[in-house]
Amino acid sequence: MASKEIETLTQALARLPGLGPRSARRAVLHLVKKRETVLVPLLAALESVSDSLVTCTNCGNVDTVNPCGICADPRRDDRALCVVEDVADLWALDRSRLFPGRYHVLGGRLSALEGVRPEDLTIDSLVARVAGGGVDEVVLAMNATLEGQTTAHFIAERLEEHPVRVTRLAHGLPVGGELDYLDEGTLAQALRARRPVS
Amino acid sequence: MASKEIETLTQALARLPGLGPRSARRAVLHLVKKRETVLVPLLAALESVSDSLVTCTNCGNVDTVNPCGICADPRRDDRALCVVEDVADLWALDRSRLFPGRYHVLGGRLSALEGVRPEDLTIDSLVARVAGGGVDEVVLAMNATLEGQTTAHFIAERLEEHPVRVTRLAHGLPVGGELDYLDEGTLAQALRARRPVS
Structure with a gap:
């Protein structure tokens, strides 16, 4: 037709x-x-x-320039580095405009099932960036999945020998989340990480 | 970002x-x-x-050749002409592969509200095609809406002076339609057009 x-x-x-x-x-x-x-x-x-279209050789972001717009931006804070699994995660985080630092894209997550090993991700280049100095804090912004958290643990261990503060995103209730619709895992995390009402 | x-x-x-x-x-x-x-x-x-991309000067279909693939197809039956409101309708009908003839795209439907008058549609060129001879049947495949049916009536009147059989698509239950979910208009049409069980 x-x-x-x-x-x-x-x-x-x-x-x-x-x-x-x-x-x-x-x-x-x-x-x-x-x-x-x-x-x-x-x-x-x-x-x-x-x-x-190019992949930024510095952080792994996909952009139309190399180094990408974020790596090239002089107003960004070099001392904070946010590690994400994927370019999609970088874009999602950066849309919130709340993180002032730089990014590092791993290109995936460790997965025994899918056969993704540490050498398949850009973990070595992340450690090299941190070892290069000038970074105070590494934020591990992995997905709140089993594999994401395993990856975060692995990276935290790799960074232990370096004098940087390693943090991770908070886990808990999502904004607008209703308790009786949330899963037990989320509720457990939220309860465990409860904070004093200021 | x-x-x-x-x-x-x-x-x-x-x-x-x-x-x-x-x-x-x-x-x-x-x-x-x-x-x-x-x-x-x-x-x-x-x-x-x-x-x-071109609009077929013969029938109004949009295709990459002019005349379009349907008008140029020698296996098509010249004697049957199916009139549709829009290119989308032509494509939908032709996907069913049940109509062996040619098409004619009106480019819309008569609408007092939207200010669409007969001269805004390709009704004149349809009448000219029919007057040119060789057409036995004109199938009016307008949408089953008030405006679609008004358009069909208008065209039927315009074609009265020509020796062609003018038909319209059957109205009734859609395949898979359940009676208690269908509107009264459809049920009334289906009842009015009921046919003997062969």
């Missing part, structure tokens, strides 16, 4: 997360009907990203 | 139906991380569609 080019575009769009075959078809139709206002800007944006 | 190029791409993707700002961000991250397998094919597919 539709031409080969349109079919190919539908399949390419359907590989994006959040779009299945049906919604990709709807998106293609939208693109095709709004050529000037939707298709052309999307094409231009994709092109410019595709042309300039 | 993310570079300007990446922000622009996120905004361009967020304009697709089915993607909001959050899911567009997830899609961009996916594109950025899977450059070779997702971004590059999508870019190529968009480019080839963008370069070759």
